[in-house]
Amino acid sequence: MTTGFPPLLWRRFPERYTLAGNKCETCGTSYFPARKVCPNCRRRGKLVDESMPRKGKIVSWTQCFVGPTGFEHETPYFVAIIELENKVRLLAQLVDSDEKKVKTGACVEKVFRKINDADKSGPIAYGYKFKIVG
Amino acid sequence: MKAGIVGYGAEVPILRIKTEEIARAWKKDGVKIATGLGVKEKAVASFDEDSCTLAVGAARKAVLDFGLNAQKIGAVYVGSESHPYAVKPTASIVSDAIEAGPELMAADLEFACKAGTAGVQMNLGFVEARMIEYGLAIGTDTAQGRPNDALEFTAGSGAGAIIVGDKRNEIIATCEDTYSFTTDTPDFWRRPKEDFPMHAGRFTGEPAYFKHVLSASRGILEKTSYKTKDFDHVVFHQPNAKFPLKAGKILGFEREKFEAGLMCPTIGNTYSGATMVGLCAVLDVAKPGERILAVSYGSGAGSDAFIFKTTKNIEKKRGKIAVKEMIKEKQYIDYAEYIKHRKKLKSL
Numbered sequence: 383m384t385t386g387f388p389p390l391l392w393r394r395f396p397e398r399y400t401l402a403g404n405k406c407e408t409c410g411t412s413y414f415p416a417r418k419v420c421p422n423c424r425r426r427g428k429l430v431d432e433s434m435p436r437k438g439k440i441v442s443w444t445q446c447f448v449g450p451t452g453f454e455h456e457t458p459y460f461v462a463i464i465e466l467e468n469k470v471r472l473l474a475q476l477v478d479s480d481e482k483k484v485k486t487g488a489c490v491e492k493v494f495r496k497i498n499d500a501d502k503s504g505p506i507a508y509g510y511k512f513k514i515v516g
Numbered sequence: 517m518k519a520g521i522v523g524y525g526a527e528v529p530i531l532r533i534k535t536e537e538i539a540r541a542w543k544k545d546g547v548k549i550a551t552g553l554g555v556k557e558k559a560v561a562s563f564d565e566d567s568c569t570l571a572v573g574a575a576r577k578a579v580l581d582f583g584l585n586a587q588k589i590g591a592v593y594v595g596s597e598s599h600p601y602a603v604k605p606t607a608s609i610v611s612d613a614i615e616a617g618p619e620l621m622a623a624d625l626e627f628a629c630k631a632g633t634a635g636v637q638m639n640l641g642f643v644e645a646r647m648i649e650y651g652l653a654i655g656t657d658t659a660q661g662r663p664n665d666a667l668e669f670t671a672g673s674g675a676g677a678i679i680v681g682d683k684r685n686e687i688i689a690t691c692e693d694t695y696s697f698t699t700d701t702p703d704f705w706r707r708p709k710e711d712f713p714m715h716a717g718r719f720t721g722e723p724a725y726f727k728h729v730l731s732a733s734r735g736i737l738e739k740t741s742y743k744t745k746d747f748d749h750v751v752f753h754q755p756n757a758k759f760p761l762k763a764g765k766i767l768g769f770e771r772e773k774f775e776a777g778l779m780c781p782t783i784g785n786t787y788s789g790a791t792m793v794g795l796c797a798v799l800d801v802a803k804p805g806e807r808i809l810a811v812s813y814g815s816g817a818g819s820d821a822f823i824f825k826t827t828k829n830i831e832k833k834r835g836k837i838a839v840k841e842m843i844k845e846k847q848y849i850d851y852a853e854y855i856k857h858r859k860k861l862k863s864l
Contacts, residue, residue: 494572
């Protein structure tokens with residue numbers, strides 16, 4: 383959900399702005415998005431808030447030539463599965479990156495960007511994208 | 517003044533368009549225009565960047581590169597003439613994105629190209645009065661230039677962030693004094709709901725830029741009894757490369773003193789970001805004990821002048837990547853891509 387009813391957007395601000403997730407203090411596993419229950423420890427698990435690291439590596443990537451509604455003018459763009467420094471994996475758009483450098487294993491860093499502002503009278507959806515560094 | 521700069525950061529988009537490429541689209545002499553303005557290319561915000569995203573990028577560097585605790589920031593002021601919302605603050609988005617909130621003062625400022633430095637002055641006052649521990653001020657813009665207007669050759673995108681504090685072991689540049697000069701001068705403006713600003717052509721020069729920059733510079737020199745020879749670096753607002761150098765010559769500053777902070781030739785006029793980004797570039801290279809004169813200019817019109825003196829802390833505390841190094845990473849676009857990214861087509 384990138385556009386729409388403001389409360390729905392607002393609930394995801396911490397996740398989108400700061401990669402706010404959580405961590406189970408019992409088993410040490412980090413989760414993004416945040417989990418309500420640790421699937422490893424169940425009732426023995428103790429989840430605490432944790433912001434994810436800003437850096438990671440590309441695990442897999444693809445290039446989109448036909449974008450969904452709201453993204454049709456952004457094509458072609460890269461989308462990648464990124465493994466952060468704490469082993470958490472997430473899906474994000476790649477920006478500001480030389481096409482030749484987009485490959486598995488490339489180091490990436492989080493940047494703050496507009497995700498979608500197709501609705502000119504609605505709220506702007508800001509959030510995370512990643513760029514290749516080094 | 518006990519307060520000074522404890523952190524800084526700049527953000528400049530990766531996209532660039534050459535002055536000659538803009539001139540090509542309008543069948544003009546690009547070489548002549550680039551030489552006349554002293555601007556060979558400008559930074560362009562991509563479709564997913566705006567004043568807010570650039571402000572967040574600059575603010576994050578100012579916090580992270582200097583090891584500051586964002587939760588101790590007591591005020592966030594964002595100066596811009598291209599805030600993404602007409603009503604809804606950019607400052608609240610920035611403060612949440614850098615995890616500085618919620619216990620802080622925050623507001624958006626607008627004074628054409630000098631709203632960022634107005635925020636620095638406000639924070640200096642709050643820190644001096646011990647009302648806050650740290651204050652963050654950002655000057656940021658994705659400058660608008662009407663197609664085929666003289667401004668289109670220079671209107672760039674970028675942001676500069678300055679964090680003010682008063683801890684002696686953290687201050688990299690003490691603020692020795694500040695002085696402002698303001699008059700009602702209609703040299704450049706944008707009415708509500710208008711996409712592009714209007715300007716009064718040559719009127720933006722002598723009675724506007726030069727009158728205010730020179731008056732603010734002379735005012736702070738008189739107030740502090742400093743002479744031009746007492747300064748190692750000078751940063752003036754830079755709508756093009758010609759104006760600040762001409763103003764410096766009138767005041768008697770050597771051209772070399774502008775070198776470190778003159779960013780306009782390679783990124784264009786970043787409006788509210790211009791003086792702030794230039795100051796960041798100076799702090800990247802300044803040695804301990806050097807004195808910096810920074811003077812902004814905002815149409816409408818006014819100038820804020822500052823005198824900073826670097827401390828020995830600056831040897832150990834600088835931005836991780838120097839501004840002039842950061843802007844070397846760039847991707848050139850043509851005019852067609854430029855109008856797509858800046859949404860100058862009606863259907864976008």
